[in-house]
Amino acid sequence: MIDWMVTEMVEEYTKICAEADISEGEVRTFDINGRPIAVAKYEGNIYAVDDICTHDGGDLGEGDVIKGQIQCPRHGARFDLKTGEVTRMPAVFAIETHEVKIVAGEVYVAVPA
Ligand code: FES
Numbered sequence: 001m002i003d004w005m006v007t008e009m010v011e012e013y014t015k016i017c018a019e020a021d022i023s024e025g026e027v028r029t030f031d032i033n034g035r036p037i038a039v040a041k042y043e044g045n046i047y048a049v050d051d052i053c054t055h056d057g058g059d060l061g062e063g064d065v066i067k068g069q070i071q072c073p074r075h076g077a078r079f080d081l082k083t084g085e086v087t088r089m090p091a092v093f094a095i096e097t098h099e100v101k102i103v104a105g106e107v108y109v110a111v112p113a
Pocket residue numbers: 053054055056057058072073074075076077090091
């Protein structure tokens with residue numbers, strides 16, 4: 001019974017690109033399990049967040065990386081890349097973040113199927 005519960009909670013990692021394919025300060029978007037994900041590099045670390053702004057659906061993958069935050073291109077809301085928390089209005093709800101791991105220079109992101 002417990003095995004079943006654990007299996008349901010496991011997120012699969014999906015290989016999306018080489019680590020070198022994302023430049024410092026760049027944001028790229030990927031479709032992972034049918035879900036748009038924005039992937040950004042800041043201070044050498046790669047972060048993955050939902051690509052949809054919680055304010056009004058802006059495309060965060062078209063936004064900018066500013067001091068560890070991603071800024072929505074529509075009205076300027078910002079979200080912490082590590083936690084997804086809102087750091088600047090007009091958004092008030094956090095975005096979802098996703099686990100990232102680097103294996104042999106390749107970027108893997110865990111997104112629920
Ligand atoms: S849609 Fe993102 S700030 Fe308005």
